Amino acid sequence: MLGIDQKNILKRIRGRVLLNNVLKGLFFASTTIGLIFLALLLYRILTQGIGYLNSGFITSFPAPYPEEAGIFAGLIGSLLMIAIVAPVAIILGVGTAIFLEEYAYKNRWTKFIQINIQNLAGVPSIVYGLLGLTFFVYMLRLGYTLLAGGLTMSLLVLPVIVVAAQEAIRSVPSDIKEASYGMGASKWQTIRRVILPAALPGILTGTILALSRAIGETAPLIIVGAATALYTLPDSLLSKYTVMPIQIFNWTGRPQEEWQFVAAAGILVLLIVLLFMNAIAVFIRNKFQKRY
Amino acid sequence: MGKALQNEAMNIDVQTMIENKRKKKSVSGKLEKLIPAFLFLCAAVSVLTTAGILFTLLRESITFFSNTSIIDFYTGTQWSPWTGHFGVLPLITGTLLITLIAAIVAIPLGLMSAIFLSEYASDRVRKIIKPTLEVLAGIPTVVYGFFALTFVTPLLKTFIPGLGIFNALSAGIVVGIMIIPMIASLSEDAMNSVPNKLREGALALGATRLEVALKVVLPAAFSGIVASIVLAVSRAIGETMIVVIAAGASPALTFDPTRSIQTLTAFIVQGATGDTTFGSTIYYSIYAVGATLFVFTLLMNMLSQYISSKFREEY
Amino acid sequence: MNTLMKQKKVDNKTSVKTDKKEIKHTKSEAAMDKNVFEVNNLNLWYGNDQALYEINMNVPQNKVTAIIGPSGCGKSTYLKTLNRMVEMVPIVKTSGSIKYNGEDIFSDKHSVEGLRTKVGMVFQKPNPFPKSIYDNIAYGPRIHGVKKKAVLDQIVEKSLRDAAIWDEVKDRLNENAFGLSGGQQQRICIARALAIEPDVILMDEPTSALDPISTLKVEELVQELKKKYSIIIVTHNMQQAARISDKTAFFLNGELIEFAETDKLFSNPSDKRTEDYISGRFG
Ligand SMILES: Nc1ncnc2c1ncn2[C@@H]1O[C@H](COP(=O)(O)OP(=O)(O)OP(=O)(O)O)[C@@H](O)[C@H]1O
Numbered sequence: 001m002l003g004i005d006q007k008n009i010l011k012r013i014r015g016r017v018l019l020n021n022v023l024k025g026l027f028f029a030s031t032t033i034g035l036i037f038l039a040l041l042l043y044r045i046l047t048q049g050i051g052y053l054n055s056g057f058i059t060s061f062p063a064p065y066p067e068e069a070g071i072f073a074g075l076i077g078s079l080l081m082i083a084i085v086a087p088v089a090i091i092l093g094v095g096t097a098i099f100l101e102e103y104a105y106k107n108r109w110t111k112f113i114q115i116n117i118q119n120l121a122g123v124p125s126i127v128y129g130l131l132g133l134t135f136f137v138y139m140l141r142l143g144y145t146l147l148a149g150g151l152t153m154s155l156l157v158l159p160v161i162v163v164a165a166q167e168a169i170r171s172v173p174s175d176i177k178e179a180s181y182g183m184g185a186s187k188w189q190t191i192r193r194v195i196l197p198a199a200l201p202g203i204l205t206g207t208i209l210a211l212s213r214a215i216g217e218t219a220p221l222i223i224v225g226a227a228t229a230l231y232t233l234p235d236s237l238l239s240k241y242t243v244m245p246i247q248i249f250n251w252t253g254r255p256q257e258e259w260q261f262v263a264a265a266g267i268l269v270l271l272i273v274l275l276f277m278n279a280i281a282v283f284i285r286n287k288f289q290k291r292y
Numbered sequence: 293m294g295k296a297l298q299n300e301a302m303n304i305d306v307q308t309m310i311e312n313k314r315k316k317k318s319v320s321g322k323l324e325k326l327i328p329a330f331l332f333l334c335a336a337v338s339v340l341t342t343a344g345i346l347f348t349l350l351r352e353s354i355t356f357f358s359n360t361s362i363i364d365f366y367t368g369t370q371w372s373p374w375t376g377h378f379g380v381l382p383l384i385t386g387t388l389l390i391t392l393i394a395a396i397v398a399i400p401l402g403l404m405s406a407i408f409l410s411e412y413a414s415d416r417v418r419k420i421i422k423p424t425l426e427v428l429a430g431i432p433t434v435v436y437g438f439f440a441l442t443f444v445t446p447l448l449k450t451f452i453p454g455l456g457i458f459n460a461l462s463a464g465i466v467v468g469i470m471i472i473p474m475i476a477s478l479s480e481d482a483m484n485s486v487p488n489k490l491r492e493g494a495l496a497l498g499a500t501r502l503e504v505a506l507k508v509v510l511p512a513a514f515s516g517i518v519a520s521i522v523l524a525v526s527r528a529i530g531e532t533m534i535v536v537i538a539a540g541a542s543p544a545l546t547f548d549p550t551r552s553i554q555t556l557t558a559f560i561v562q563g564a565t566g567d568t569t570f571g572s573t574i575y576y577s578i579y580a581v582g583a584t585l586f587v588f589t590l591l592m593n594m595l596s597q598y599i600s601s602k603f604r605e606e607y
Numbered sequence: 608m609n610t611l612m613k614q615k616k617v618d619n620k621t622s623v624k625t626d627k628k629e630i631k632h633t634k635s636e637a638a639m640d641k642n643v644f645e646v647n648n649l650n651l652w653y654g655n656d657q658a659l660y661e662i663n664m665n666v667p668q669n670k671v672t673a674i675i676g677p678s679g680c681g682k683s684t685y686l687k688t689l690n691r692m693v694e695m696v697p698i699v700k701t702s703g704s705i706k707y708n709g710e711d712i713f714s715d716k717h718s719v720e721g722l723r724t725k726v727g728m729v730f731q732k733p734n735p736f737p738k739s740i741y742d743n744i745a746y747g748p749r750i751h752g753v754k755k756k757a758v759l760d761q762i763v764e765k766s767l768r769d770a771a772i773w774d775e776v777k778d779r780l781n782e783n784a785f786g787l788s789g790g791q792q793q794r795i796c797i798a799r800a801l802a803i804e805p806d807v808i809l810m811d812e813p814t815s816a817l818d819p820i821s822t823l824k825v826e827e828l829v830q831e832l833k834k835k836y837s838i839i840i841v842t843h844n845m846q847q848a849a850r851i852s853d854k855t856a857f858f859l860n861g862e863l864i865e866f867a868e869t870d871k872l873f874s875n876p877s878d879k880r881t882e883d884y885i886s887g888r889f890g
């Protein structure tokens with residue numbers, strides 16, 4: 001009556017609904033672009049690399065000819081890297097998380113450590129490489145060794161593990177902690193026997209995801225001197241080493257097309273290892289999910 | 293009766309056992325007292341890492357700037373360390389160019405994905421698409437670099453014949469794709485935490501989903517969205533392998549995306565892998581470049597944290 | 608002078624000795640009206656908010672003491688003060704004294720852990736650990752250093768029997784305690800508290816999350832347990848307090864208004880506020 005023209009409103013509604021539907025389509029299309037890109041990437045690498053992916057490729061050292069080259073040194077190197085990073089980063093990361101969640105007073109210092117960890121998570125990985133180069137390679141005189149690379153990587157993934165462990169510890173319900181303290185358990189007994197077991201699945205999942213980040217990292221290891229071509233396996237913490245991404249990087253840089261296929265085969269091995277690790281993480285999450 | 297007796301005997305056992313153990317436990321009790329100290333040391337490693345990064349970058353940069361004027365460094369337009377030219381501007385513009393292209397790709401796509409996931413997709417669809425999208429974030433960057441060089445660049449070349457083998461465009465696009473999940477996921481989280489009653493209020497007035505998304509949800513989640521974008525941009529600035537592989541190693545003061553450029557990160561890799569000797573000017577220059585990069589990303593991260601901490605206060 | 612002192616000392620010694628003898632002699636009688644807790648002028652603050660005011664209360668041994676009062680009056684706070692669980696809240700401050708079997712619980716001589724092994728606690732919501740039934744019960748003995756499997760087996764069985772749940776769970780001791788019903792879980796929690804043979808059991812609304820049948824079982828259990836333990840139980844249910852307790856304390860706004868034999872408190876309260884509360888006029 002008062003200027004509200006029902007007909008006009010209906011017409012406008014139709015327009016608004018149409019716009020809604022059109023943009024819904026656009027939003028959906030945008031979402032699929034990321035997915036299409038992912039599918040394309042996986043498809044390309046699979047078709048390029050599958051021809052070179054055989055047992056010889058996995059068990060061979062680098063070679064001057066594409067047909068003979070292999071990723072053995074990188075594969076073993078990556079696994080050794082994990083063997084160093086996992087214990088160091090888990091002890092430091094979980095220790096830090098326990099300290100922050102259970103021991104530290106909630107004061108300015110704790111907040112400072114917390115913010116500091118958040119900031120560390122945002123530092124570009126290559127900067128960790130520079131830290132490792134100065135500190136581990138030169139100052140501690142470790143040189144371009146597996147140990148220097150492993151310690152650098154440990155610092156790199158540390159913030160990720162801390163944050164994951166903190167979340168896991170925080171999600172342990174306080175009533176079972178109270179039950180433990182109520183029976184006269186000390187703080188550490190409660191942490192070790194109640195809190196950590198309950199938080200373990202979350203900690204493990206976060207840790208595996210952090211380790212899979214470490215496996216894929218290239219830049220910091222270039223800086224701290226991972227070898228591009230290695231014809232023997234590392235036999236100690238102070239040996240030269242290489243890792244899969246470094247080998248892939250090296251192959252990618254070669255002009256002949258065959259090397260691209262070799263690189264793609266290397267990527268396939270890397271992705272399979274990552275897939276395997278993520279599958280373990282998902283398995284742990286599903287298997288041990290606690291019903292509170 | 294016998295059972296009762298036995299129980300009676302055990303009563304004393306438990307009590308006295310606890311009492312005895314309590315007395316004996318003093319050794320492990322002392323060890324327990326060391327645990328907080330040990331955990332504190334663990335936490336200190338993070339702080340020391342930060343201190344180490346600052347110290348490393350600062351010390352080597354200062355050495356560098358004692359030979360090369362800091363003003364020349366930040367105003368010089370030629371970066372050619374092997375001929376003694378240390379003007380960092382080309383590396384900065386290279387980084388900005390890559391970041392700009394990545395932002396142009398990732399911000400609209402990431403935001404639209406977030407809107408779709410948060411406002412349109414059913415729970416089931418979201419549960420499938422979101423983790424799949426996050427797979428993108430888990431792919432090693434060396435793989436992206438390989439793909440940019442061997443697939444995206446040749447593809448782009450069919451549209452832009454003048455495109456070089458190494459170019460900023462291809463690398464920038466792929467960096468953009470890499471950071472899409474970051475924007476999509478974090479923005480979706482922010483939009484999800486907008487209370488449903490706000491949506492319902494608008495829907496009940498006859499608003500379409502689109503109007504709710506744009507006029508209610510986006511403004512309410514604005515700071516969370518901005519924080520996610522800033523964080524993603526910071527990631528783009530620090531990205532290394534994609535640009536090393538696909539954008540080449542030709543420092544150039546240009547915003548022409550079809551050309552080869554070099555970023556701050558790419559130079560650090562080049563400087564550390566070439567036959568740079570410890571203690572040479574080039575060696576120190578990678579730290580000066582690293583410090584520049586660090587300051588850029590630190591500022592972005594702090595900005596993102598500041599924005600999102602304000603955001604948290606709102607609810 | 609010197610001799611006098613000596614004389615006195617000897618006197619003291621002998622008198623103590625005779626005291627002890629006497630106590631031993633009449634142990635069962637003395638136990639009847641002995642107090643496990645003697646609370647004097649207890650005040651408690653959460654930061655700047657005072658939650659308990661000048662509480663004076665003697666909790667009798669081997670009796671069931673009920674604590675009633677409206678929500679927020681400080682019942683849980685008081686209960687948690689008795690085993691110092693309240694100190695988990697960092698801003699808590701207390702004044703006054705609490706003596707447990709004659710010894711100050713706040714003194715540095717005794718550890719909190721020691722106190723809590725003697726003063727067990729059962730919580731409002733059943734809170735078993737996400738472990739097997741067996742591990743739940745064995746938790747207390749284990750943390751206090753009991754390791755032998757045979758001993759643990761015995762303790763587990765006895766505690767479960769005492770908590771009247773042995774028959775229901777004896778075939779599934781290795782199953783996760785989460786698989787039990789709420790009422791069963793609560794009795795598991797009681798058994799867990801019994802496993803370290805405390806003197807006192809504090810119960811904070813142990814039946815408020817349970818159905819009527821489980822509630823009845825827990826109430827019967829409390830009756831059974833008071834033969835061996837001193838029990839302090841917070842409840843919102845006045846019938847429950849009347850049914851199961853020997854003495855009842857009424858709290859209001861952080862003050863102890865009245866503390867008397869349960870029969871007396873419910874039939875003939877001496878304070879007007881108690882009367883108002885039990886007749887349902889407020890709270
Ligand atoms: N952790 C805490 N921090 C600050 N104040 C608290 C805390 N816990 C309890 N209080 C305050 O202390 C007072 C007493 O609380 P308490 O939990 O002891 O009450 P209650 O009698 O057990 O109530 P209910 O019957 O609801 O369980 C209340 O005013 C409450 O707000």
Ligand SMILES: [Mg+2]
Nearest residue numbers: 682683684811
């Ligand atoms: Mg209460």
